[in-house]
Amino acid sequence: VKIQSLRGMPDLFPEDLEKWHIFELKLLEIFNSFNTNEIRTPLVEFTELFARSVGNSSDIVNKELYSFLDRNEESICLRPEGSASVIRAVIQKKQEQDKHKLWYQGPMFRYERPQKGRYRQFHQIGVEYLGFEEGTSEYELIAMVLQIHQSLGIQDYTIKINHLGDAQAKEKFCTSLVSFLEPQIEELHEKDQARLKSNPLRVLDSKEKSTQELLKNAPKFQDFISEKSKRFLKDLVNAFKDQCNIQIDQSLVRGLDYYTGIVFEIVSTELGAQDAFLGGGRYDNLSNQLGGKDMHAIGFAIGVERIIELLNVKHTSQPLKVGFIIAGEQIDKKTYKIANDLRSANKSIILDTFLSEGSLKSHLRRANKNNCNFVIIIGDDELKNNQAIWKDLCEDGDQELLSFKELIDKYTNL
Ligand code: HAM
Secondary structure: OOOOOOOOOOOOOHHHHHHHHHHHHHHHHHHHHOOOEEOOOOOEEEHHHHHHHHHOOOHHHHOOOEEEEOOOOOEEEEOOOOHHHHHHHHHHOOOOOOOEEEEEEEEEEOOOOOEOOEOOEEEEEEEEEEOOOOOHHHHHHHHHHHHHHHHHOOOOOEEEEEEOOOHHHHHHHHHHHHHHHHHHHHHOOHHHHHHHHHOHHHHOOOOOHHHHHHHOOOOOHHHOOOHHHHHHHHHHHHHHOOOOOEEEOOOOOOOOOOOOOEEEEEEOHHHOOOOEEEEEEEOOOHHHHOOOOOOOEEEEEEEHHHHHHHOOOOOOOOOOEEEEEEOOOOOOHHHHHHHHHHHHHOOOOEEEEEOOOOOHHHHHHHHHHOOOOEEEEEOHHHHHOOEEEEEEOOOOOOEEEEEHHHHHHHHHOO
């Protein structure tokens, strides 16, 4: 039997990755323009890192973590997200007091039920701003998000945004929500009964009708957060509402425990059930929770598989492509040298060497299929005379015999 890949862990072939490369280039450009720099952390961490950050009661840690014992009987896991690792790394380097503008990308792992837009290995590209208190950093990150949309040609999206108050407000609200719901726990949907015990805030974003009905008369988060926080949220929304579709959503609590302050999520109706392609927010307490010094933190992560679906841009200029056909009978080191010299002479051209045996005709057919603009043909006769045939593949394109030196000149100035 053939060995298959794991469920929810798709392969990505060159044709799938074309869009990824455009996306990565555009994002790198934007990150550079914000002076935001890359950090790389390991794919594997101690399980405890995520238990203490994302939260023991969250679905991500509770049900979806790829955790196992290593050979030394330590509980380690494949990372389900990037923020906790970034904070861990900065604490480990004792740099909590500095300011950091960081981005990262790579695979994340969650044992979820796979469906369209939801995988067990998926990719995120994320940004974390560390050391900046609530204020301009929120504005800057929303501005960055808008730049990303503009640069990728994404038009159909809604930014949902909310303010979770500070840690005390969050706690007071939870207590009050629990005392309101507990006497009526039987009326809550089964799933939400469990949530009420483990992570009451998550009851708010329940999709179950019976739960939503009960919540109508429940205490409102808005009544627990300060005027200052409410004002900040309003001002932030007002600052951007002319430029994009941004809406306050009071049921937005996010599935990770570490948030306090502003949280946001971006959805698109073009995506179907898994419609959120970006999520983020402020998490000022995480450094402390992980044993570090006080450090403000805010960031977001994009689900790459999902945003790629929305991409509406093409490569602006396709590089020229030249096919290199060795039509001779025997292998000659001269041909490899000339191919190498060509590549050194002009790196902006793609030189596609046809490596397998075959007739000249089949090579030419392949060159056409691969969208080559030109081909270079070197047969036994040409090789003997240090010459090559240069052929233009456009309709009525001509063909000429060049010395190796002329060939390099032509290629350099193409
Ligand atoms: P998150 O909302 O869990 O946030 O994930 C961010 C994005 O990753 C989601 O909006 C979604 O597009 C994508 N995503 C999540 N799970 C899957 C999956 N199973 N398959 C495909 N895509 C998925 C975080 O991870 C936070 N660390 C974001 C953050 C950074 N907050 C502050 N800084």
